[in-house]
Each structure stands twice: as C-alpha cells, then as structure tokens.
Amino acid sequence: MLKLSKLFIVSALLLILSPIHGIAANCLLFENFDDQVLDDRCEVYGHDWAKLSPPEYHLNAAGRNGGYAFSSGTVNEANMYWGADKMVTPWPTDEMYVSFWMRYPTFTKTAAMENIKIFYPHWNKASSYVHFSLASGDSVYYSASAKGKMMTTGNWIDCPNQTDGQWHQYEFYVKFSEGISRFWYDGALKVDDEFGTGVWTNEVFYISVPSVDGQTPIGTFSREVDDWEVWDGMPDAFALRPKSPAAPTAIALRILP
Secondary structure, eight states: OHHHHHHHHHHHHHHHHSOTTSSOOOEEEEEOOTTSOOOTTEEEEOGGGOBOOTTSEEEEEEOBTBSEEEEEOSSTTOEEEEOGGGSOSSOSSSEEEEEEEEEEEEEEOOOSSOOEEEEOOEETTTTEEEEEEEEETTEEEEEEEETTEEEEEEEEEEOTTTTSSSOEEEEEEEEGGGTEEEEEETTEEEEEEEOOTTSOOOOEEEEEESOOBOSSSOOEEEEEEEEEEEESSOOGGGTTSOSSOSOGGGEEEOOOO
C-alpha cells in the first residue's frame, strides 16, 4: 500500500509539472550575438533583397543585458533572414513561436504610415503570412494572408513608445493547423486571431527579423536587435500567458488607401 501511495504521489507531481500544452517545445534557433558571429543559417538583407555585409550592418552594438546586439550600419533597414535553403524541412510541428527584443537608437518621423516592417514570415511558398510593421512610434499595422487570400487587414494596434530608444520585446505565435495568430508587445497580448482549420499548412518558407522598410523613400531610423529565438511551439515558461487581450480597445481599425 505504501509503494502504491508513493507511486500515486510521484505520478501526480509529474502530471502537474508537465508542460500545459503536452509535448515540450524545442528551440530551433537562438542568437544573442555575444560571440559577434551570426548563425550560419542566416543572412542579412536590405532593400530589394540586396545581400549585406559589414559595415552595412554590425554585430558589436551593446546588448540589452551586456554582451552584443545586431544593429543597422550604413543600411538602416538591415534585417536577418532565415530562408528556405537553410530552413528546417519539414517544419517539425504545426506551431511557430518567435521572440526578439528591439530598440530604435534613432528615429525621425517621415510619413503618416512609416511601414517599417517588424515581422513578416512567409509559408505555403510566399502565399501565406502574418505581417506586422511599425506605423508610428506608438502603433503597429497588422494583416494576415492565407494562400493568397487576405484573412484580416486594416488593423492598427496600440504599441506605445516603440521608438523611445529603449528595448522592447516582440513575440509572435502561429498555430498553422488552426489558423491562429498571436502577438505580444512587452508581454501584453495585442492580437489573438483564429482563422480556422485548413487555411494554412506548416510549409515554412522564410523568417525575417525584423524586416525591410516598405516606404519610398526609405525612412530615417536605426535599429538594434537582441535575443532572437525561434521555437517549434510555445516555450514552457510562457505556456500560461493569457490567450485573450485584457483591453479590447487596444486595436483600432482604419482602412489603408
């Protein structure tokens, strides 16, 4: 009886300590830039897919907690790209979680809609994506596509103080099988969309962090990125994050011309 009681207690503890979403997620890419060498699966691009090299970008900016960070150099929109030729194939799960910290050491407002893209991964070749771009220092524009069909557009999200020169965290989660798209800014859930089953597959094409400047002429800014993580699911530490926005007024709607 004593052995059975101990077995029951151990089993109960294991159940409690198990990840809430079942199987533990795996980190597929982690880059904190402290060795000042970019992961060899990644490349750096600028406008019109121009491949860049230092001093067009740098890996020696001061990191957010010591160490180093990725930064703009002579090309302000320099961004890191993990592409199809070096992508994990097949993608190991039907989930993707991406987190990074970013700051703008310099920023000058040059347009009503800056369109400086923050996160713009593609899957199903290039026909499906979620698209987040800095619209202003206090707002992000968001849209999503599924196999060439726009699922949502015209979303203007309140993300205050992005360009204040301080570090801010951007987190994104996609569950391909259920068409789920979520976005957190500094730990606050800002997007929680569910487009349904069958709209996406997990055929990941590329992930870019952050991304290009969609305005012409190019805006006036510089960026730094630190602690970039790509997971095949929600990391255990974040599994208890809320799944609905605390304040539904955080999203305003406006239609782009």
